[in-house]
Amino acid sequence: MIRVQGDRVTDASTTQAVANIGVVGLAVMGSNLARNLASREGNKVAILNRSRSKTDELLAAHPEAEFVGTFSYEEFAASLAKPRTAIIMVKAGGPTDAVIDELVKVFEPGDIIVDGGNAYFPDTIRREKAVRETGINFVGAGISGGEEGALTGPSIMPGGSDESWITLGPILKSIAAVAEGEPCVTHVGHDGAGHFVKMVHNGIEYADMQLIAEAYDLIRRGTGKTPAEIAEVFAEWNKGELESYLIEITAEVLRQVDAETGKPLVDVILDQAGAKGTGAWTVQTALSLGVPVSGIAEATFARSLSSHPEQRAAARSFPGPDEEFTVADADAFIEDVRQALFASKIIAYSQGFDEIRAGAAEYNWTIDNGAVSRIWRGGCIIRAQFLNRIADAYAEQPELPLLASAPYFADALARGQAAWRRVVIAATQAGIPSPAFSSSLAYYDGIRAERLPAALVQGQRDFFGAHTYKRIDKEGTFHTQWSGDRTEIEAEDTH
Secondary structure, three states, X not given: OEEEEOOEEEEHHHOOOOEOEEEEOOOHHHHHHHHHHHXXXXXXXXXXXXXXXXXXXXXXXXXHHOOEEOOOHHHHHHOEOOOOEEEEOXXXXXXHHHHHHHHHHHOOOOOEEEEXXXXXXXXXXXXXXXXXXXXXXXXXXXXXXXXXXXHHOOEEEEOOOHHHHHHHHHHHHHHXXXXXXXXXXXXXXXXXXXXXXXXXXHHHHHHHHXXXXXXXXXXXXXXXXXXXXXXXXXXXXXXXXXXXXHHHHHHHHHHOEOOOOXXXXXXXXXXXXXXXXXXXXXXXXXXXXXXXXXXXXHHHHHHHHHOOHHHHHHOXXXXXXXXXOOOOOHHHHHHHHHHHHHHHHHHHHHHHHHHHHHHHHHHOOOOOHHHHHHHOOOOOOOOEOOHHHHHHXXXXXXXXXXXXXXXXXXXXXXXXXXXXXXXXXXXXXXXXXOHHHHHHHXXXXXXXXXXXXXXXXXXXXXXXXXXOEEOOOOOOEEEEOOOOOOOEEEOXXXX
């Protein structure tokens, strides 16, 4: 088939199938991923973009990559050796569906389409089902690490069929980050499992970032230290159990001076945090699964609150504490904040892995939580030293019901809980918002409680809606006839 593409005549019928992998969508993430693929031995990469200029630019800028430039879907398909394998790196939603539709037209049964974007996992389940009917494999793959990770080695979370992993596995292993000798990629599970795990990864990322921000805010307001001085605190923390990419870059951000004003950059950045939606998806999904992810939820809500300047302006006159917040012993307070941060971080990860476990049960996925923690050790935004501890916990007990109950984490929570409480008390008394610290501590106290006030909630539900309740002293389901003689009767469970 001969087509005219701009001023280029392409003939798909004469294009040689020389590439083992293709990339559609050449914005920064797509072009960096294509370059990463091309730099690995054994890969030959075909590229395609909706607008020709992006393809021409990438070809011209990186001749060393020896890309196979294509300018139509027919030519792109013809350039790929079978089973054809293509990674889509375009905007989530309609643009992704449009590219899938075009690839399905030119691919054949056994070929593989990979969506490497931040898709909502129910969309991935839908797409996989539709594409599977054509005999083509569809894989939703979470890719974490941002632009740098795409170029140098991301953490990759592919779903899809076992058949697709046979072809795709070696390719993805060739480009993934490496942690302790292991590539940071594993076949997470079928259909939408990869994008589900990536979604939870991003939710944990929200919590981790909010906790770090609250720690910074408390130290600055309580001790009066400058951002540069607090940067040194974070740099020191990065040498211990809090060692992580996010702690590392926090120190870098706090050191940065604005060239125009001479002020710390953090002081001239508008305090309204953006969001791409994955945090909200994590919370919405957790609600539907009945899994409390309070740390992630509060981190998501904190971004929402920050982004409503009109409401914040209207509340500016609300009274706060009478006394100015200062701490008597700065070093002791900073150590308390460090312990509170580590304890809250444990809760965030524990809640995230709870959601993964519940999602796997709901959607019939077999997800190895230990393997997930191992592939998060490199390449991704939440990479951290303590992921090794998570991997160890799941190696010791694969069906661990609560990550926070593993001996290492339970001991850390026990050691840190007194400092954690002091920090939350100090923040409350000082009028400093610390929603992620506070909600994480409340979750800790809730999960360890022998008895919760949920008994009263069930009594209330039964009173106004006859929702029934169970008893602690005998089997069965019961209802009190509140509008009658208030006798108790056995009833059908309506929980």
